[in-house]
Amino acid sequence: MTYDPISRTFLDFFRERGHETVPDCSLIPPPGDPVLFTTSGMHPLTPYLEGRPHPLGRRLVNVQRCLRTTDLDEVGDSTHLTLFRMLGSWSLGDYDLPQSLRWGYVLLRDGFGIDHDRLHVTVFGGDDQVGPDEASQRIWEEIGLPVELTGEENWWSNGPTGPCGPDTELFVWTGDGPPRGTPGTDDRWMELWNHVGMRYHRHPDGRLTPLRQSNVDTGMGFERLEMVLRGHRSVFEGDGLVPWVRGVGDVWGLRDEPLRLVGDHLRSSVAVVGDGVCPSNTGRGYVLRRLLRRALTTLWRDDPSRSLSDLPTGPVRHTLDGFGQRVTVDEVRQVFSGEERRFRELLRRGRPVVSRRRSRGPLTDEDYRDLHDTHGLPRDLVDGLLSEAR
Template structure:
C-alpha cells in the first residue's frame, strides 16, 4: 500500500469513528518558546490536553509534519529522519485505553494490512516507589486482540532497556518497561516539568526477521532496542496526570494522544525496514542517484542524509524560515550545509539542492499544495545558499585536512577558525574530523563557545562605537 493511500486511509478511518480533521500546525510555533520546531502532533494541542475545550470537539485527528533537529546526527541509518509526518488522533476526556487500542489495531491490521504475527507491543510496568500500578488494562486488551487473531500472547516485564539488552525478550509479544513506557516532555514521572501532562503509554513495533540484530545496542534483541529488528510504528499515550510541585495530580479529564510514524507504517506495509524506500522518499533518492551517477545501495548514508535534509528544508522554507546564524535559521542552514557536504562526497556538485528539492516538492505536492505554490521561492533560497557555501566548502575541507596532518588534537579555537574563515558549521567540522580520524581536545566545545562569545562582544562594541 502506497504511503499517500495510508495517509488518507488514516484520516478516513478516524472520521468514521466521529473524529474531526484539524489543520496541521506550522513547523515553527510562534506561541511556544519551549522548542524551536513542532516535533510532535501534541505540541499545538497542549492547552486542550490540560483541560481547555477544543473548538472542533473532543475527538480529533490530523497528519502533522514534524522536525526534530536533535536527531540530525542520527540520520544515515534506516529509520531516523529529522523531518517526518506524524499521524495523530486524540480523545479529550472521551474514550480511553480500550477503545484507543482497538482503533489502532483496526487501522493497522484491517485497513493497512499489517501482519499481526509480526506486531509486538510494550506497556508500562509500573513504579512501586511512586505507587503507580502496572498498565494491566492495556496488556489485557492487547491479549484479547492477539488471541482473536491466533497470535501467541506471552508477556514479560523487562522494566528497563538495559535488562532487555542483557537478557532479551525471548520473543514475548507484550513487554513491560518502566521509563520507556511513560510519556512526558521531560522523561519519567519524577522528572516531568511542573505543569506538564503525562502518563503511561503503549507502543507498537513491527518485526523484521530479515534484519540481523546489531549487538552494539545489546547482546539480545527486544522490542525497545535500536538493534534493527524491531521498528516502532505507533505510540498511544494515556495522559491522566499533571506534574505539580507536590508530585503527580490527576488531570481534570483523561486524554488519549496517539502518534504514528507515517513513513514507518508505510515501510512496514511494503515489508521494508528502510523508511527511505517508501513512496515519498524513494523518488528523492532516485533523483540523487541520477545526479551522482551512483547507486543508493553503494552510498546509502550520504543519500539518506541529502534526501532527509533537503526535504526538511523544503518544508521549513515553505513555512517561512530562512537560512541565518540564529535559532530556526541556523538549523535550516546546518541542514543545507550538511546536505551539501554529503553531496560533495558523492560528486554531486552545483545545483544539487535545487534539483533534489524539486523532486521533494513533486513527491509531496498532492498532500501539501502550498509546497508547489511556493516552489519558485523555495528553489531560489536553496540556490543562493548552495552558491554561498560551495565557494568556501573546498577551502574549508582542505584546511581541516591540513590541520589533521599536524599530529595533534584539534582545539575549539581551530574549529572557530574554520567557522570564521570558511563558514564551516562547528558540528559539521566535528563530524568531518571524526570521519578523518582526527582527535578533538577535551573541552573543545566550550573553547569554541568562548571564542564565539568573544566575537559577539567585539561585534556589539563595534556597533556601539559606530552609532
C-alpha cells in the same frame, strides 16, 4: 496502498467512532511556543490536552506534517526520517487508554490487514513516581499479543516539562520468516504506533501532578505504515521519498546511506523553506542551515564540485505540492544556492584556521568554543574538516 487510501482508512476509522478531523498545520508553531518546529501531531493540541475545550470536540483525528532533529544521527538507515507525516488520534478527557488500545488493534488487524503474529507491544512498567500500567497490560494479554514491560522507554513527553504519561508502543515485525526475539533484542521489530495515557504534567523540578483531564494521544508514522503495508524494506521506497531517491541518485550517483541522508535532508529543507524559514545562525533558521550543510558535506565528501544547482525540479515540486505550500521552486533554489555559497566561503576560511589550531595538538572543548564563537565554525563542521585532513 497509496497515500490517499492509507490516510483515508485511518481517518475514516476514527470518524466512524465520533472523531472530528483537525486540519494539517504548518511546521511552525504559533507565536509564543518555545518549540522550534511541530514535532508531533499532539504538539498543536497542547492547550487542549491541558484542559482548554477544543472547538471541534473531545474526539479528534488528523494527519500532521512533523519535523524532528533528535534522530539526525540515525537518518540514513531504513526507518528514520527528519520530515514525516504523523497519523494521530486523541481523546480529550473522553474515552480511556484501554479503549484506544482495543481500537488500535482492530484498525491494524482488520483495517490494514496486519497479521496478529507480526505484532509485539511494550508497556510502562513503573518507576519511583508512577506505578506500572496494569490496565494496558491486561488488554494486551486478553488480545493475546506478547507484552514486554519497560521503564522510561514507555514514558512519553514532548519535552522536559508539560503534558506526559505512560505509553504503549506497538511494534511490527519487518524481517523475513516468523518473528524472533523482542524489540529489545532484534532491530527487525520496528516501532509503529504509540498510544499515550496523557494524564500528568511534569514541572521544572521533576514533580508530576495530574492534568485537569485524562487524555489519550496516539501517533503513528505514515511512512513506516506505508513501508509495512507495501512490503518495502525501507521508508525511502514510499511515495513521498521515491522522487528524492531517484533524483539524488541520478544526478549525483549516490547510493545507500549517503543517498538516503542527502535525500532526507534536502526534502526536509524544502518543506521548512516552504513554511517560511530562511537559513540563519539561530533558532529555526539554524536548523535549516544545519540540514543543508550536512547534505552538502556528504555531497562534497567524494566530489567538491557537486552543487545544489543541479538538483532536479521534480522532487522539489513534489514536496511543495504534497504539503500544499505556495513557495515556488525558484524561490527554494535561491535559498539553497545562497546557503551553498556561504558554506563554501566558510570552508575556504575555516580550513587554515582549523589546521593551525590542530597543529598545536588535539582540540579541547575550549578550542571548539573559540572556533565557534570567534570564527563561526560549529563543532560538527570542525570535526568534518579534521576528518577531511586525515
